[in-house]
Structure formats: structure tokens, C-alpha cells
Amino acid sequence: MSQSFRKVHAVTGMKDTLPDSSAQWEHLEDIVRKWLAAYGYRNMRTPVLEHTRLFARGIGEVTDIVEKEMYSFTDALNGEHLTMRPEFTAGMVRATIEHNLLYDRPQRVYALGPVFRHEKPQRGRYRQFHQIDVEALGMAGPDIDAEMIIMLSRLWKLLGLNDIRLELNSLGQADERKAHREALVQHLERHIDVLDEEARRRMHSNPLRVLDTKNPAMQDMANSAPRLFDFLGEQSLAHFEGVRKRLDDAGIAYQLNPRLVRGLDYYNLTVFEWVTDRLGAQGTVCGGGRYDGLIELLGGKPAPAVGFAIGMERLLDLWDQTAPFQAPPECQIYMVHQSDDAQREAAKLAEALRDDGFKVIVHPGSASFKSQFKRADASGAQVAVILGEDELKNRQVSVKWLRQTDDTQAQQEVIPMDRLVEELKQKV
Ligand code: ATP
Ligand code: MG
Numbered sequence: 001m002s003q004s005f006r007k008v009h010a011v012t013g014m015k016d017t018l019p020d021s022s023a024q025w026e027h028l029e030d031i032v033r034k035w036l037a038a039y040g041y042r043n044m045r046t047p048v049l050e051h052t053r054l055f056a057r058g059i060g061e062v063t064d065i066v067e068k069e070m071y072s073f074t075d076a077l078n079g080e081h082l083t084m085r086p087e088f089t090a091g092m093v094r095a096t097i098e099h100n101l102l103y104d105r106p107q108r109v110y111a112l113g114p115v116f117r118h119e120k121p122q123r124g125r126y127r128q129f130h131q132i133d134v135e136a137l138g139m140a141g142p143d144i145d146a147e148m149i150i151m152l153s154r155l156w157k158l159l160g161l162n163d164i165r166l167e168l169n170s171l172g173q174a175d176e177r178k179a180h181r182e183a184l185v186q187h188l189e190r191h192i193d194v195l196d197e198e199a200r201r202r203m204h205s206n207p208l209r210v211l212d213t214k215n216p217a218m219q220d221m222a223n224s225a226p227r228l229f230d231f232l233g234e235q236s237l238a239h240f241e242g243v244r245k246r247l248d249d250a251g252i253a254y255q256l257n258p259r260l261v262r263g264l265d266y267y268n269l270t271v272f273e274w275v276t277d278r279l280g281a282q283g284t285v286c287g288g289g290r291y292d293g294l295i296e297l298l299g300g301k302p303a304p305a306v307g308f309a310i311g312m313e314r315l316l317d318l319w320d321q322t323a324p325f326q327a328p329p330e331c332q333i334y335m336v337h338q339s340d341d342a343q344r345e346a347a348k349l350a351e352a353l354r355d356d357g358f359k360v361i362v363h364p365g366s367a368s369f370k371s372q373f374k375r376a377d378a379s380g381a382q383v384a385v386i387l388g389e390d391e392l393k394n395r396q397v398s399v400k401w402l403r404q405t406d407d408t409q410a411q412q413e414v415i416p417m418d419r420l421v422e423e424l425k426q427k428v
Contacts (some may be wrong), residue, residue, distance in 0.1 A: 013119070013127030020327040021316075027325070028316060029112060031158055032132055036110050039151050041134060044109040046091040048116075052081040058090030058298055060265025062205040069117040071127075084116040087264070088133035089291070089307055090298070096137055097300035106138030112312075124282025124314050132315075134288075135307035137295070142242030145270040145290060145306050149243075150250045152274060152286060152308070159319050164276045164285060166252065169260040170240040171268050172232040174293070180231040181207055191221040208261045227258045239269050266291040270306065278321055279314055286310040329380025332428050334402075335362040335387070336372040342387040345417075349385065349397070352421055358428065377402055382428055385420065399423065 010016055017025060033043075052072050059066050071084040085091055088111050101107050111133045119125050136144050149166065156164050171177060188195065188203040188210060194217055195203065199210045211222045232240070247254060254272075262271050271289030279285070288308020296302040319325075333353060335346040343366070350360040361379055363372045369388075376384040386398040397420055400412045415423055 011127070013121035015126060015128070021325075023327045024316060024320070024325040025312070028159075028312070028319070032112070032155070035151070035155050035158060036134065039108065039147070041108040041110045044092065044095065044111055045113075046085075046088070046095045046111065048084055048114065049082045050085055050091050050094065052083040054090050054094055054298070055083050055086060058093065058266065058294060059087065060206075062202065063209075063264055065117060065264065069119055071116045071118055086117045087115055088113075088131060088309060089135065089264075089266070089294070092133065092135050092307075093137075093294055093298050093300070093305070097295065097298060102138045102295075102301070102303050106136070108134075108136050110134045122282070124279050124311070124317065126313060130312035132310040132312060133307065134309075135305060137305045138303045139306065140292070140304040142239050142270070143246065145239075145243045146246030146250070148288065148306060148308060149247060149254075149272060150252060152310075153250070153252050156274075159315075160323050161276075161318060163278050163322075164274050164318070166247075166254040167257040167260050167273045167275060168243075168247075168254045169257050169271050170229065170232060170236060171261065171271055171289070172228060172236040173268055176231045176233055176236060177208070177228065177268075180226060180228045183226040183231070184208065184211075187221075187225050194218055194221050206265075211259050212261055222259065229258050236269060243270050262287060262289060266294040266297070268292050272308070276318055278318055282314060284311070285314045285318060329359075329382075331359040331361040331379050331381050332383070333358055333360045333424065334376035334379050334381040334384045335360065336369065336376060336384050337363060337366075337387040338369070338389055339392070340366075342389070342392050345392060346385070346387050349387075349417065349420060353424065356421055356425060358424065383424065391417075 052070070055070060056066055061067075065086045070086050073082060074080070075082055092109065092111065096102060096107070113130060114128050115131050116128050118127055121127060134148070136148065153166075156162070172180075184207045185203060188199070188207055192200070195210070196213075196215050196218065199213060199215075199218065202210050208228070211225055213222060260271055260273060262273075267289040269290040269292070272287070273284050274286040275283045276285060277283060286308055288306070290304070290306040292304040295305060333350075335350055337343045337346040343362070346362050350362045353360045361381070363375060373384065382401065382403050384400045384402055386400060388398070391397050391414070395417045396414050397417055398412055398414050399420070
């Protein structure tokens with residue numbers, strides 16, 4: 001007795017990437033890998049699953065991510081508390097400590113891959129999304145902060161993006177933030193009547209984050225709040241100045257945004273975001289900054305670090321608006337054949353063509369010429385190579401040009417089988 005099966009759909013907020021758009025992902029990934037290599041960054045891969053306490057500690061207990069966005073569960077088989085990474089940095093730092101990666105020198109590393117956050121799905125906001133994550137570990141100076149921003153501006157140029165602007169801030173050091181925080185809490189207490197519920201809940205646990213509010217009723221209060229910037233000491237100011245000078249050297253424009261705090265606890269000194277108006281409400285394409293305390297916080301020997309993450313879905317959305325993507329053809333050469341023997345010969349020829357680097361599809365199974373040509377055309381191939389009975393008998397093939405160019409005036413020609421590879425090497 002067969003029972004009908006209730007169709008399964010993808011999990012809410014998690015998307016399939018079908019072949020045509022996957023080609024665009026791969027194209028972007030190729031560009032990104034070359035771009036990163038040009039600055040000496042090397043790939044590093046860490047697991048999707050980590051122990052939950054890594055993120056609770058690394059990102060901070062009272063952040064959006066840890067409070068309400070993590071896919072955390074207890075492993076039914078052994079009782080471990082695990083979380084699907086909501087970002088890369090904590091895992092990258094864990095691996096750096098675990099393998100003593102900073103033992104003899106600093107490291108430039110990057111990772112590409114999926115991250116998971118249980119958010120309300122909408123344009124630019126998914127529950128599985130992808131990041132390009134880049135970390136410079138063991139490097140303290142403003143030169144590296146600036147280099148990261150300069151390299152990002154190179155990526156936008158490589159992709160032809162210009163509607164993307166840089167926002168910059170400095171969060172200073174822990175003691176400076178502490179002094180500011182006390183002043184800020186006092187400010188919030190004075191304006192308690194305009195604070196919404198979330199702000200009241202956070203005003204003591206994470207008062208800086210309260211200023212990041214989008215609530216219109218709280219804007220005046222946020223604008224008049226004491227600025228962290230006014231609490232920065234000489235060294236923090238010098239670091240920031242060092243970054244700004246280098247951005248000026250490179251001709252990179254930026255906007256100082258004293259309210260830019262980023263949603264993760266580990267940042268200090270330089271923080272930045274790249275934002276665009278072309279993506280609706282989710283306009284932040286890239287966010288990053290310095291996190292000099294994180295390695296020590298997670299049990300490593302103290303070492304400075306700076307990094308950023310790009311949201312790949314948002315980047316692809318923006319890129320596609322600027323330079324609409326054309327999926328490449330499935331193959332260059334499509335082999336059409338008329339009998340079992342012809343199919344076998346076609347398969348052999350296809351292998352010979354692949355030896356020379358051609359992309360070749362041999363029509364699967366048997367079908368009329370007409371329907372094989374339809375498939376050949378749909379594949380986007382430049383040429384169809386035809387093996388009919390006559391051709392096979394005479395050890396010949398017909399070559400039919402499917403897309404007219406200047407070189408291929410003659411629509412179709414018959415050539416000896418053993419000259420096929422040479423012929424196509426000259427023309428395809
Ligand atoms: P947002 O303010 O948009 O929630 P965030 O501060 O939480 O962003 P980060 O943790 O800095 O984001 O992550 C880096 C980048 O990852 C973001 O700038 C964005 O491009 C992308 N990103 C973040 N959350 C999502 C999501 N749910 N879906 C798709 N992309 C995302
Ligand atoms: Mg977020």
C-alpha cells in the first residue's frame with residue numbers, strides 16, 4: 001500500500017541557489033579569492049557547529065545575536081550544547097588559539113561560507129546567509145585597519161559598484177568606554193520617559209546599543225547623548241588619526257558616524273560599515289572593526305586583531321543591479337548522434353575534445369535530430385557536432401555553427417573525424 005508523501009519545502013528563510021544564479025556566486029567567489037590573495041590573505045575553514053558558550057562569550061550575552069538569533073540545540077546523542085555559527089570571527093579566533101596559529105608571526109586569513117541567524121526573513125535578511133569573512137590576527141597598527149578599508153574599496157571597484165559609502169567611528173578602549181557609559185546611563189535615566197521597552201531593558205546592560213535605535217521617538221534623545229568620541233584618550237585618538245590619514249592618502253571618502261557601534265560586543269578602536277541606499281532597509285553590505293581583546297577573552301595569549309564580514313546575498317543583489325549577470329552557456333560543443341554506434345563514437349570524440357579543455361555535452365540517450373538540436377540550442381553551445389549514419393560510415397563529422405559570427409559564415413561543414421579537435425581549436 002503506497003501512502004502519498006507530503007511535499008517537503010526548504011526551511012523558512014533558507015534559500016536554494018539554482019544553477020544560473022550559482023554561476024554568479026562562483027564568479028563572485030573567483031573574483032574575491034584573487035582579490036584576497038593580492039593582499040596575502042589565506043583561506044581557513046572552521047566548522048559550522050561550535051560549542052554554544054564560544055558565541056555567548058565571544059559575541060556577548062546581551063547582543064541581538066546571542067539573545068535571540070542563534071540556532072542553538074542540545075545534541076540528542078551526547079547532550080552537548082551546540083550552535084550553528086551566526087558569524088565567523090569567534091570560530092576563527094577559537095581555531096587560532098587552539099592551533100597556536102600566532103606562535104611565530106601574525107596571520108591574514110579569510111573564510112567564505114554559510115552563517116545562521118534566526119531572524120524575520122525579508123529582502124537582504126535570511127536565516128541561512130553567506131559571508132566573506134576576513135581577519136588580520138596579531139596586527140595592532142592603524143595601517144592594517146586602513147589597508148582593510150582600502151582593499152574593500154578595491155573590491156567595489158572590481159565589481160563596478162559605486163553607490164556604496166563608508167561610515168567610520170572609533171569605539172576607543174575599555175576604560176574610555178566605561179567612563180562614557182557612566183555618562184550615557186545618566187543621560188538615559190534623565191530621558192527615561194522617551195525610552196521604549198527594549199531601551200529600558202538594555203539601558204544598564206548595553207546602553208551603547210540603545211543609541212542604535214530606529215525608533216523615531218528616541219532620535220532626539222540619541223542625538224543629544226554624550227559622545228564616546230569625547231571620552232577618547234590620546235592614544236585612541238592617535239590610532240584613529242592614523243587610519244584617517246591613510247584613507248585620505250588613498251582618496252577614500254568616509255562619513256564619521258559617532259553612533260556606529262556594531263551589534264557585537266568585541267569591538268574596540270576602529271569600526272566601520274559600508275552602506276548603500278539601493279538595497280531597501282537592509283543597506284549594510286559590510287561591517288567590521290578592531291577587536292583587540294577577543295583573543296584573550298577566549299583564552300588565548302593577548303593579541304590584537306581586526307576584521308570584517310561582507311554579506312554575500314546583499315553584495316550579489318547590489319552587483320546584479322549594477323551589472324546584470326548573464327549565466328554562461330552550459331557547454332561550448334554539443335554532440336548530436338543518430339545510432340548506438342554513433343553515440344559511442346561521439347562519447348570518444350567528446351573525451352578527446354575535453355583533453356584539449358573544451359566543455360562538451362553529449363546528448364543523453366537517443367532522440368530525433370530535431371529534438372537533439374533543440375537541446376543543443378538551449379545549452380548555449382557555439383557548435384553542434386553531428387554524427388549521423390553517413391558520417392559514421394565515412395569517418396566524418398558535420399560541424400554546425402549555432403551562433404553566427406564573422407568567422408563562421410559557413411553554417412555547416414563536413415570534416416574528417418580525426419581533424420575535429422584541430423578544427424575546433426582554431427574556431428571555438
Ligand atoms: P544588520 O544590522 O543588517 O542586522 P548586522 O550588524 O547584524 O547587520 P554583521 O553581524 O555585521 O551584521 O554581519 C556582517 C554582514 O552580514 C552585514 O553587514 C550584512 O551584509 C550581512 N548580514 C547580517 N545579517 C544578515 C541576514 N540575516 N541575512 C543576510 N545578510 C545578513
Ligand atoms: Mg543583525
